[in-house]
Amino acid sequence: MADPRPASTLLQGFLTDVVAVESIAAVPTILDVVCQTTGMGFAAIARVTDDRWVACAVKDDIAFGLEPGGELSLETTICHEIRQSGTAVVIDHVAEDPAFCGHHTPARYGFQSYISMPIVLPDGTFFGTLCAIDPKPAKLNTPAIVGMFKMFADLIGFHLDANQSLASRTAERDLYENIVQSDTAPICVFDTEYRLIAFNKAHNDEFFRVNGFTTKVGDIFPDLFIPEQAAVMRANMARALAGEAYKVEAVFGRAEFGQPCWEITYTPLRDAAGKVFGAFHQAHDISARLRAEAELQDAQDVLRQSQKLEVIGQLTGGVAHDFNNLLTVIKSSTDLLKRPDLAEARRGRYIEAISDTVDRAAKLTGQLLAFARRQTLQPKVFAACDSVRVLSEMLGTLTGSRIRVVTELPENDCFVNADPNQFDTALVNMAVNARDAMEGEGQLTVRVRAVERMPPVRAHPAVDGPFVAVSISDTGVGMTPETLGRIFEPFFTTKAVGQGTGLGLSQVFGFAKQSQGEVVVESVVGQGTTFTLYLPRVGGAIQAPERGEPTPVVDGHGTCVLVVEDNVEVGTFATQALAELGFATVWAADAGEALAELADDAGRFDVVFTDVMMPGMNGVDLAREIRRRHPGLPVILTSGYSHVLAQTGTGGFELLQKPYSVEQLSRTLLAVAMPDRTKRISDE
Numbered sequence: 001m002a003d004p005r006p007a008s009t010l011l012q013g014f015l016t017d018v019v020a021v022e023s024i025a026a027v028p029t030i031l032d033v034v035c036q037t038t039g040m041g042f043a044a045i046a047r048v049t050d051d052r053w054v055a056c057a058v059k060d061d062i063a064f065g066l067e068p069g070g071e072l073s074l075e076t077t078i079c080h081e082i083r084q085s086g087t088a089v090v091i092d093h094v095a096e097d098p099a100f101c102g103h104h105t106p107a108r109y110g111f112q113s114y115i116s117m118p119i120v121l122p123d124g125t126f127f128g129t130l131c132a133i134d135p136k137p138a139k140l141n142t143p144a145i146v147g148m149f150k151m152f153a154d155l156i157g158f159h160l161d162a163n164q165s166l167a168s169r170t171a172e173r174d175l176y177e178n179i180v181q182s183d184t185a186p187i188c189v190f191d192t193e194y195r196l197i198a199f200n201k202a203h204n205d206e207f208f209r210v211n212g213f214t215t216k217v218g219d220i221f222p223d224l225f226i227p228e229q230a231a232v233m234r235a236n237m238a239r240a241l242a243g244e245a246y247k248v249e250a251v252f253g254r255a256e257f258g259q260p261c262w263e264i265t266y267t268p269l270r271d272a273a274g275k276v277f278g279a280f281h282q283a284h285d286i287s288a289r290l291r292a293e294a295e296l297q298d299a300q301d302v303l304r305q306s307q308k309l310e311v312i313g314q315l316t317g318g319v320a321h322d323f324n325n326l327l328t329v330i331k332s333s334t335d336l337l338k339r340p341d342l343a344e345a346r347r348g349r350y351i352e353a354i355s356d357t358v359d360r361a362a363k364l365t366g367q368l369l370a371f372a373r374r375q376t377l378q379p380k381v382f383a384a385c386d387s388v389r390v391l392s393e394m395l396g397t398l399t400g401s402r403i404r405v406v407t408e409l410p411e412n413d414c415f416v417n418a419d420p421n422q423f424d425t426a427l428v429n430m431a432v433n434a435r436d437a438m439e440g441e442g443q444l445t446v447r448v449r450a451v452e453r454m455p456p457v458r459a460h461p462a463v464d465g466p467f468v469a470v471s472i473s474d475t476g477v478g479m480t481p482e483t484l485g486r487i488f489e490p491f492f493t494t495k496a497v498g499q500g501t502g503l504g505l506s507q508v509f510g511f512a513k514q515s516q517g518e519v520v521v522e523s524v525v526g527q528g529t530t531f532t533l534y535l536p537r538v539g540g541a542i543q544a545p546e547r548g549e550p551t552p553v554v555d556g557h558g559t560c561v562l563v564v565e566d567n568v569e570v571g572t573f574a575t576q577a578l579a580e581l582g583f584a585t586v587w588a589a590d591a592g593e594a595l596a597e598l599a600d601d602a603g604r605f606d607v608v609f610t611d612v613m614m615p616g617m618n619g620v621d622l623a624r625e626i627r628r629r630h631p632g633l634p635v636i637l638t639s640g641y642s643h644v645l646a647q648t649g650t651g652g653f654e655l656l657q658k659p660y661s662v663e664q665l666s667r668t669l670l671a672v673a674m675p676d677r678t679k680r681i682s683d684e
Ligand code: ADP
Pocket: 429, 433, 434, 437, 474, 476, 477, 478, 479, 483, 487, 488, 492, 493, 494, 495, 499, 500, 501, 502, 503, 504, 505, 506, 529
């Protein structure tokens, strides 16, 4: 039979058994009582295994010669047989006992009386024996003596078991305590009154580090914190005590010791009936991690910004070229207009040409500025086709006239949830590469498709699900497998210095990944390349309201406008145009003048119309000041592009984008100055 006790016991030999028996306080008394009651001279408690007999406790008045830890050869003992049979052996007088008179054991050890009672642990395991011997015969086989031995053996078995389970429970407890104590994360346990019941070393080390003193059992934990943190701590603990296991991040500690941010995990503690009797938390100082994340975020922002600048550089070249063309149209139109005796019809055509050209120029700068505005990654649902449509109009500017741009869009809008600016940037990056690959001549195809599956790519398996696939194909030089393997690395470029930065495709790749998408490339050397951007397809967004027919220019009806504009040309134009439309105007050249006019008599104005970029106080600050001093007076801002707006927004004020048409100007002014009137006019 295998020994059921832990292997460690066997490894240590029998020392544990000897100690276990010795630790039972009653053992010497038991051995004394046994000897006195029976008149025998030697009594012992022995541990008997299937191959050893070891004395654990001994009373020896006959110089038998055994001590605790002493051993007899198992085969020479009767205990060996008792272990197998599990029953006691009692011999009053060996010489007269038919079963034992010829037995080798009495002969060997020279005894005439013998009694041995098995010690069995409560779980039924055989431990050993309680035995006694003497050279003289003794009267043992009586119910009283056998009963006494049985009772003592049971008592010893019971104690051994109790001590053993206590020891293993203590060991287990020590183990857990060691684990908790050596954990570097602060752990503390509290009861339903918010009192500390227990904590580990790290708890007090860390508490001291950030608060300058330590805690003790019985402290009302939240009360140890500065007031605003005490409230937070109490609320956190209350949640756990209400039975919720959860995680929070919060700042704890005093300013003078640094106030780290902690991630704290709460776990309620329940009794057998499931009732919460307390809870514990484990805390981690995550300040360093948060700092690292912020730094990474900053680094990524910088990278994104340089990727964007790269694209803007590309676009600016194209725009500048186109702009010169547009300016040429305007210049020649104005030259023609100056000619005397111009027929009215011609005159109209030239004016029309100028107006159209200005619209196109405005659109170009608008698109360029939309790119340039620094925006953080902000996913939103938008129609990919709309973006592609707007962008493909610009691609011609980018690629030059000998490259044909073909756009293939599906009938239905495909919606994606991604950052629209990054989406545009990615398309421009791929288009610029396509242009470069074609060396000035070929076809660039932009295609949008709704697909149900993303093909396997770079060791990733195929992914099922609705996707939008946007591909840009060129008929250019293509790529070798070596180049293909590296194109997404930041700064990898095969282009000459000044021609390429190697940032384009890393932006495309980063954008695809951030948007839970992928970018797939197919390329054949000498034939061309197709880049396909896969983005998860989502349900439609709210449809933008349909634009109605443009309404004719509205009349100012004597509405009084305070125009704030530092540029003389623009100011002259605005005031003259407004006067022609029936507005009354006062023109201030900067914020100071404007505030002076208002201080004079604010009541004469219906609305203030101010430029944003001005020397001195800017338009946004002026608008705020006016709102403060003259709360009822509406303010409209106007700007081409301003870093003030890019950084702080319009502060809630209406913005009219430059360049604006006279019609837009009057409409906006009226809408803001007298909303009721405008409504009536447009209802008519
Ligand atoms: P850059 O354009 O500044 O070199 P990119 O990251 O945009 O950086 O592109 C990296 C490289 O990938 C390019 O230098 C070029 O070798 C290759 N490449 C990208 N797109 C194409 C394409 N459409 N056809 C051929 N080669 C391409």
